[in-house]
Every structure is written in structure tokens, then in C-alpha cells.
Amino acid sequence: MSFRHVTHFTVEFGDCDPAQIVFYPNFFRWCDAASRHFFVAAGVPLWSELEQTTGIIGTPLVDASARFLRPATYGDAIEVETMIDEWRGKSFVMKHTLRRAGEVLVEAQEIRIFARRHPEDSKRIQAVIAPDGIRRLCE
């Protein structure tokens, strides 16, 4: 059974668009934040600390997708349940289920890598195998 973490958000007025519903990129913003909260809850250090010890600067995405089942609007309390669904060497699949009062609003998936700056060109990033210590914390 995989480690799961729930992050709580409130939909704000400014998160909604003229159609009165959440502007959809904000759902990805919450998924990204939920990913970080998942790692913190699992005991993984902040990226800024990890950079000093492992060179890892974050977990940029290689793929993201979402199915939007129900709209949400401001005032809504949203729960994002996050888990790592699959480990694939240098990448891994995060699954986010966004609910309001138990009802699923959005099912999202992020495929991420552990990234460090490229040793020969600090402007580029490079995927690295998930460190064992981090992986154990998330399982």
C-alpha cells in the first residue's frame, strides 16, 4: 500500500474565470503544490536543502494530464489526494485525485523526473535515478 497524502486548498475568487468556474491551469497549480506537500509529508527534505546534498533541484514534469469531471467555484474547499502510482527508473507517476465534499472533481496525473543541473551547462537540467532514500520514504 503506497503512502498517500491529502493537501487542502480553498478556491479563491481570483482562481475563477468569467465563466465563474476555476480557470483550469489552477488545477495543475494545485497538483504541483500537492506534489511538494506529498514529499514534505513523506519526510523528503525541501529541494533547496536537497540541492546542497544531492544536487536535485526539483521534480520537473515530462508529462501532465487531467480529466475534468465537475467544475468548482470560489468558496469551495478542495482536497487533493496524492500518491506515487509507479516508479519508472528516472521518472515516476504521481496521481492526484481532487475532491470537494467527497465528490471527485478532477483526476490528474503527472510524470516527473528527479532533476539536477547539468554538470557541464548549468542552464540545462538532467534526469537522475530516484535516490533510494527518497523512494523508500514515498512507498
Added chain:
Amino acid sequence: MSFRHVTHFTVEFGDCDPAQIVFYPNFFRWCDAASRHFFVAAGVPLWSELEQTTGIIGTPLVDASARFLRPATYGDAIEVETMIDEWRGKSFVMKHTLRRAGEVLVEAQEIRIFARRHPEDSKRIQAVIAPDGIRRLCE
């Protein structure tokens, strides 16, 4: 041959995160904007005008996905090439290819519906068949 439209964006400092690269939900923000510019370029009226004549308030997403091939950073000029890849009755598939100097950065896909307010409950939205006039403009 389907109608295509290219929208231009500049990556700003505030679009980037502490890893110095574009915070990924912004790519979806640009795709959403590119979708609207596509409709405008095709001759489809603004949603606010369409609402008065057809009740259509916009084209909310039912599904979005993206593959992130290369990162971008502030100062980069990005081109988003947009087309409708498929019509599926009440939904349609928009395809966005994001490039910097000809190089593909992101391939994104949005599945959208034409939505109007539900006649019995203005807080809910309802999918409608793409009006023929709009569809012809986009093909």
C-alpha cells in the same frame, strides 16, 4: 487541411519558478489563451457576444494533457500553433504545439466542449453540439 493559428507569447520572469524554468501550469495558461485566439482568428465572436445569441459561455475543458520536451525560461519567445484535430459531437480536440525558434518545447492537447448555462440551474453548465457556423469557421 484544417485551419491553423499561431499565437505569440514571451516568457516573463514571473512565469518562471525557483528552478529558473517555466512553472508548468503557465504552459496550460498559454494553451487556453491560444485556443481563444484561434477562435478569434477563425472569425468566431467573443464568448460574451456568443452568450447573447447562442447562450454559449465558453469552451471549458473536459481533458487536458501535455508532454514537456524542453524547458523554457524568461526572455524566450514562444509560438503556439493551434488547430482542431478532431470533432466528436459535443466535444472537440484542440492540438497545441509550442515552439521556441522552431524547436518543439511542448505538445499539448485539450478536449473541450461548447458550454452554456444549464437552463434549469444557472450554476451548472451543459455541453451543446458545436454550432455548424462555428465549426465551418474552424475547418
Added chain:
Amino acid sequence: MSFRHVTHFTVEFGDCDPAQIVFYPNFFRWCDAASRHFFVAAGVPLWSELEQTTGIIGTPLVDASARFLRPATYGDAIEVETMIDEWRGKSFVMKHTLRRAGEVLVEAQEIRIFARRHPEDSKRIQAVIAPDGIRRLCE
């Protein structure tokens, strides 16, 4: 003694810029959200409900300002203390003090109006005197 309300936010990775600190417009985003939470805590109905009874669609700004005393970064827990500092007929002054662990980060002020759609042109908005009932809830 004026009614005060504290809203809690967590600074997320995506709220920060390449300088590793909060991208400053996000502080205004939190102030705007804190304004709405203040009204909700004071017992003022959601704007969407108020629109039906009073025509009021929100409290748009006529002026906003902030002094940034200390930067914040992701992982920081921020408290926004909000109060109405002054009533000026059709406008009012909201004061927000943003703190992290008791330390003031930002002092912000918003001058807002109560707005409804212009009766003769729904694209324009119009300031109205703060309804007495709302004002009493906030004092």
C-alpha cells in the same frame, strides 16, 4: 475596535520566482483572497448571492499599495490579518498585515468600492454606498 480576521496561506514553489522568493503580485492575490475571507467571516454573503439581492457583484479596487519588508519563500506559512481601516462613503480602506511566525513581511492597503453592473450598460460597473447591513457586520 474593528472586526479583524486572519487568513492562512502557504507559499508554494510555483508562487516563487527565479530569485527564489515570492513573485510580488502573489502578495496582492493573497490580499484579495483575504478580503473575501474577511467578508465571509464577518457574515457577509457570497457575492454570487448578493448579486441576486443587492446587485453587488464584488468589491473591485480603485487603489492598492504594499510595502514589502521581508521576502518569503516556499514552505513559509503566512498569516494575513485583515480589517477595514476607514469607511469613505462609496469606498473603504482594507488593511492587510502579512506575517510569518509573528514577523511582518508585508503591509498592504486596498481601497475598494462596492460595485454593481451599470443599469444601462451591463459591461460597465458602478460604485454604490456600502449597504448598512454589510457595514455593521464589518465593524
Added chain:
Amino acid sequence: MSFRHVTHFTVEFGDCDPAQIVFYPNFFRWCDAASRHFFVAAGVPLWSELEQTTGIIGTPLVDASARFLRPATYGDAIEVETMIDEWRGKSFVMKHTLRRAGEVLVEAQEIRIFARRHPEDSKRIQAVIAPDGIRRLCE
């Protein structure tokens, strides 16, 4: 006569809130971007290049304010005219005038510093006197 630069933005659907008008923090987002475009147009190198030569990582704000005179909505083309209004040793005042078709929408002011990382604590930032070379480019 001070150097002036005009940056062009288009208001997008996702920049607007349920009141159908620009969510106000986005005006500050455009001012921040306009500040950077101003420096680029004046010939000041990108912050990422400046960091290597001068340690300067950007121009964070110590104060920001705006008067909102007219609302804007999606589809609107906005021009931001930017100039440096005053040099004050370690800080300087940027003035932004946002117009749509010549009509002033927002008058904004940012007080910024040139910042580098604190030599003894890379998590803190430190104000430095505006380098003469940069100042000459902006006058």
C-alpha cells in the same frame, strides 16, 4: 528626458475574474514584466547574465502601488509605458502607465532595489547602489 519603453500585452480570458474584468494582481504582473522589458530595451543584460558579473539577481520591490481608473476585459490590447521616475541611492522609482487605445486604465508605481545575494547568507538578499553603467542606460 528620461528613457521610456512601451510593452504590449493582451488581456486573456484567464486573466479575468468572475466579475468579467481583469483580476487586479495581473496588472502588477504586467508592471513587473514591463520593468524587465524596460531594462532589456535600455540595453541592460538579463539578470542571469548580470548575476555572473555583478552578483545582481534582479530588482525586487520594496513598495508597489496602483490606481485603477478603468477596468479591462479579455481581448483588450494594453500598452504599458514605463520609465524610471527617480533614483534614490539604493532604490529607484519605476512609473508605469497602462493604456487601452490611448485611455489610461491604471497608473502604477514600483519602488525597487538592485539586489544581490547576501555574501554571508545566500538565503537573504541585499540592496546595492545602482551600478553607474546600468543607470546611464536608463536615463
